[in-house]
Amino acid sequence: MARIVFDLDGTLIDSAPDIREAANGLLEDEGLPPLSISETRRFIGEGSPTFVRLMMAARDIEPDRHAPLLAQFLDRLKGAVALTRVYPGAKAALDALAQAGHSLAICTNKPEAPARAVLDHLGLLPRFAEVLGGDSLPQRKPAPEPLLAVLDRLPAGPAIYIGDSEVDAATAEAAGVPFLLFTEGYRKGAVHDMRWQATFADHARLPELIAALV
Numbered sequence: 001m002a003r004i005v006f007d008l009d010g011t012l013i014d015s016a017p018d019i020r021e022a023a024n025g026l027l028e029d030e031g032l033p034p035l036s037i038s039e040t041r042r043f044i045g046e047g048s049p050t051f052v053r054l055m056m057a058a059r060d061i062e063p064d065r066h067a068p069l070l071a072q073f074l075d076r077l078k079g080a081v082a083l084t085r086v087y088p089g090a091k092a093a094l095d096a097l098a099q100a101g102h103s104l105a106i107c108t109n110k111p112e113a114p115a116r117a118v119l120d121h122l123g124l125l126p127r128f129a130e131v132l133g134g135d136s137l138p139q140r141k142p143a144p145e146p147l148l149a150v151l152d153r154l155p156a157g158p159a160i161y162i163g164d165s166e167v168d169a170a171t172a173e174a175a176g177v178p179f180l181l182f183t184e185g186y187r188k189g190a191v192h193d194m195r196w197q198a199t200f201a202d203h204a205r206l207p208e209l210i211a212a213l214v
């Protein structure tokens with residue numbers, strides 16, 4: 001049975017509306033214009049410190065304010081669950097994969113506490129044997145360490161990483177793990193510019209794609 005590791009934001013859940021809300025609460029306090037949803041999606045992928053840095057650059061906030069603004073953002077992110085949706089078919093696909101005996105885990109750059117909070121809110125937390133966040137280790141994706149650490153904690157078997165972004169593809173490549181790309185998430189560039197074993201736009205295809213790989 002395989003070890004199947006998922007990215008979170010833009011792969012299993014459409015969380016950009018909540019991340020945007022957290023950012024906009026902070027920008028409102030600063031008297032600055034809110035982020036659009038497309039700006040938000042562009043800034044997601046390399047974890048909260050990078051998100052806040054990109055947001056600050058987009059609103060001409062002095063870079064030396066990064067630490068306090070990151071702390072405020074993280075505080076808001078923990079409760080940011082109400083606007084997030086599980087992608088259609090993702091829950092059923094997770095059920096089918098668990099039923100088939102695969103072990104399931106999360107390797108995200110979202111910090112671990114908000115990652116667990118949103119998974120719990122959506123009823124998805126019990127489906128995962130491990131959840132590793134962007135602040136769980138000294139390294140974060142695209143470094144291979146977080147993915148390798150998650151895999152290490154799962155029972156032996158073929159490994160697969162499933163994500164939506166260039167960061168995820170680079171992580172899988174660095175870890176030497178086959179990669180499946182969800183094409184409807186927060187990717188920055190073209191699908192054909194990335195390395196993957198297969199792509200999917202509908203989570204219902206996952207059991208079949210994974211069966212073909214293992």
Ligand SMILES: O=C(O)COP(=O)(O)O
Pocket residue numbers: 007008009010043044045046047048051107108109110111165
């Ligand atoms: O929070 C982020 O920046 C990215 O999160 P992800 O790794 O789950 O896509």
Ligand SMILES: [Mg+2]
Pocket residue numbers: 007008009010011045163164165185186
């Ligand atoms: Mg993602």
